[in-house]
Amino acid sequence: MKKKIAFISEHASPLATLGGVDSGGQNVYVAELARFLARTEFEIDVFTRWDSEELPQIVNWMPGVRVIHVKAGPVCFIPKEELLPFMPEFRESMLSFIEHERVRYDLIHANFFMSAKVAADLKEILDIPFIVTFHALGHVRRVHQKEQDKFPAERLLIEEETIRKADKIVAECPQDREDLIEYYNASARRITVIPCGFSPEEFYPIDKAEARKCLNLNNDEHILLQLGRMVPRKGVDNVIKSLECVKETNKPVRLVIVGGETDIPDPRCCPEIARLQAIAEEKGVDSSVTFVGRRNRDALKYYYAAADIFITTPWYEPFGITPLEAMACGTPVIGSNVGGIKYSVINGKTGFLVPPNNPEALASRVIEMISDESLMKKMQKESLKRVNAMFTWENIAKMTGNLYERVLMPAYQSSLDLQAQMKLNKKSQAA
Numbered sequence: 277m278k279k280k281i282a283f284i285s286e287h288a289s290p291l292a293t294l295g296g297v298d299s300g301g302q303n304v305y306v307a308e309l310a311r312f313l314a315r316t317e318f319e320i321d322v323f324t325r326w327d328s329e330e331l332p333q334i335v336n337w338m339p340g341v342r343v344i345h346v347k348a349g350p351v352c353f354i355p356k357e358e359l360l361p362f363m364p365e366f367r368e369s370m371l372s373f374i375e376h377e378r379v380r381y382d383l384i385h386a387n388f389f390m391s392a393k394v395a396a397d398l399k400e401i402l403d404i405p406f407i408v409t410f411h412a413l414g415h416v417r418r419v420h421q422k423e424q425d426k427f428p429a430e431r432l433l434i435e436e437e438t439i440r441k442a443d444k445i446v447a448e449c450p451q452d453r454e455d456l457i458e459y460y461n462a463s464a465r466r467i468t469v470i471p472c473g474f475s476p477e478e479f480y481p482i483d484k485a486e487a488r489k490c491l492n493l494n495n496d497e498h499i500l501l502q503l504g505r506m507v508p509r510k511g512v513d514n515v516i517k518s519l520e521c522v523k524e525t526n527k528p529v530r531l532v533i534v535g536g537e538t539d540i541p542d543p544r545c546c547p548e549i550a551r552l553q554a555i556a557e558e559k560g561v562d563s564s565v566t567f568v569g570r571r572n573r574d575a576l577k578y579y580y581a582a583a584d585i586f587i588t589t590p591w592y593e594p595f596g597i598t599p600l601e602a603m604a605c606g607t608p609v610i611g612s613n614v615g616g617i618k619y620s621v622i623n624g625k626t627g628f629l630v631p632p633n634n635p636e637a638l639a640s641r642v643i644e645m646i647s648d649e650s651l652m653k654k655m656q657k658e659s660l661k662r663v664n665a666m667f668t669w670e671n672i673a674k675m676t677g678n679l680y681e682r683v684l685m686p687a688y689q690s691s692l693d694l695q696a697q698m699k700l701n702k703k704s705q706a707a
Contacts, residue, residue, distance in 0.1 A: 278319045278340070281680065282381040282404075283310055284391035286366060287356040289324040291335065291343055300505040301597045302411045305472055306387055312475075312673035314340030318680070321381075323370055325362075327353050346370060357426040360390055367394045371401070383680055387411060389431055392438035399441065405683050408438060409446040412594045415459035420592045421509065436460055443683045446470050446676070448595040449616040468679050471619065472597045473672035474663065478573065479604035481660065482581035490578050496528055498646045501583035501607070503534040503576065504598050506548040511589040511612065513552060514635050519561040521639035527646060531561075534568045534579055541567035580605035584652065585645055591632050593617050603627075603663040608655035610641050620667065626659040 283306055290307030310320040319340050326333070326345035329352075335343040346369045349362035374381070384406035386395035395406035414431040439445060439462050447453035447469045456462040488495055502515050515531060522529050536546045543550030549567060556562040571579070580586060586602035588611045595616030599609045603620070609627035611617035623629040628641040645652055 278317050279382040279680070279684070280319050280321070280379065281313065282370075282384045283320055283322040283387065284370075284384060284394055285322060285324050285387040286346075286348070286363070286390045286394070287325060287359055288387065289327075289343065290322055290337065291324075291331075301472065301595065302387055304597050305409070305411070308473065308475060308669045309673060309676060310341045311338060312669045313677060314338065316673065316677055318677065321379075323366075323373075325349075325359070325366065326351050344373060346373070355426075356388075356390075357428075360428055360430070363390050363393055366390075367397050370394065370398065374402070382684055383407070385409070385676075385680075386438075386442075389414065389435045389438065392442065393434050396438050396441045405443040406441075407444040407446060407679065407683060408442045409448065410435065410452075410456075410594075411448070413452075413455055413459065416455050416592060416594075424508075442466070444468060444679055446679070448472055449619040451615050451619065452594060468675075470672060470675045470679065471616070471667060472595045472600065473667045473669040474597070474600040474604045475669050476604065476664065479577050479580065479601045481606040482577060484581060487578045487582035491582055493532070493582050494528075494530065497530045498527060498585075499583045500529060500531045500642065501534070501579055501586045501602070502531065502588065503579060503586070503602075504588065506535045506537075506546050506552075508548060508551075509591045511591060511632055512548075513555050514589045514633055514638060515587050516552060516556050516561065516565060517559055517635035518639040518642060519556075519564055520559045521636060522642050523561060523564065525643055525647075527643075529564060529642075529646070531565045532568060532579065532583070533565065534571050534576070536567070536569050539569050539571070541569040576601065577605055580607050583607050585610055585627075585642060587638070587642075588612065588617065589630065589632055589638060590614065590617075596620065599627075600663055600667050603659035606656045606660050608645070608652065608659050610638065610645070620663075622658070622662065625655070626662050627655055 285306045288302035292303050310322055314320050322343045323346050325348045331345050333345050337343050346366050348366035381404055384395045384404050386392040386406055386408040388411055392408040398404055399406050414435055417425050439460050445467045447456055447467050448471055453467050453469055456467055502512050504510055536549055538545050541549050556565045580602045586607045586609045588598055590612055593615040599611055599617055599620050602609050609621050611621050612632040613629035618629055621627045621629055630637045630641055
């Protein structure tokens with residue numbers, strides 16, 4: 277019989293369209309990990325907040341995976357920074373569902389600090405063990421965003437509390453592990469490093485000319501790609517500013533930016549796009565920048581494959597899935613030397629690592645790569661080797677499944693011991 281796992285991901289649904297302010301790596305993590313775990317010995321129910329009346333309460337998403345929409349506040353979009361007051365209702369809605377369905381979960385996998393709070397409450401009420409992947413840590417966010425961080429101050433206390441109560445903690449990279457220990461005094465023995473991943477069924481090399489033809493991109497230009505959420509901390513402004521130096525070489529370069537709240541880029545719906553467009557005009561590079569807007573997952577591989585270089589230079593990054601997806605399509609990465617990026621990208625081998633907020637350093641590496649075809653080919657080859665050896669979702673699901681089994685083993689052993697004792701008592705009574 278398959279073990280039943282409850283995922284909690286209060287703001288990041290696996291069904292969401294990516295690229296918006298609150299839709300990104302966590303959505304992908306929850307969706308792909310659930311999908312690949314369901315191919316093994318687990319059944320997954322993903323509990324996420326009900327934010328649209330068009331959605332049914334239960335979606336049978338794929339074999340072994342259901343998405344359960346949980347009532348927690350108004351059934352409409354609410355920024356994740358404002359969701360904490362609705363978490364008690366989220367917990368009660370989950371309890372009602374569990375009672376109504378008469379379902380018994382073997383383990384809860386919480387994603388983000390608010391989900392961890394719900395999981396800790398459910399552990400106390402129902403005696404279900406839980407593990408947590410935080411995806412981002414409040415202390416680290418405060419260091420980098422300071423007064424721009426809109427999460428309530430109690431986030432830090434909730435993280436500290438749930439770290440103490442969790443049966444295991446998943447760190448997405450070595451830096452994440454170090455931050456958990458340094459900022460939260462987390463027990464090293466309860467932390468397991470399991471990275472994010474990519475699916476080779478979804479991301480794989482495509483002929484560059486074919487990809488560019490599909491996207492109406494010029495074969496005579498060097499294509500730089502930035503893809504992801506349109507928020508300031510992602511450092512897209514840094515990439516735009518770097519073009520000022522790159523264009524001095526007179527090499528034909530185009531920066532393609534994928535992401536936003538709408539399929540057609542609209543600065544009225546996405547203030548970050550408006551800010552970035554103004555920077556491009558100020559730097560005199562607006563003619564070399566193309567904003568694409570939001571794109572569905574099935575289109576992303578063509579953008580990765582069409583690019584010569586994928587660039588991601590955030591201020592900080594807990595992990596960062598997009599570099600893996602780019603590498604899986606054979607596209608080398610220039611990324612910030614921070615967080616998970618410095619774990620997935622090997623400097624000088626699969627791409628380059630640069631300081632964040634340093635357009636000159638970024639421009640130097642871009643120029644070096646587009647000026648050396650042999651270097652580019654070598655990096656393309658090494659990117660494919662590394663990502664397929666270390667970061668497939670199939671491998672990540674195996675690692676996660678092994679962690680689940682380690683958490684569940686004591687309870688399973690206790691059950692076996694109890695059964696053995698009952699049999700022994702029966703034999704004694706019969707004698």
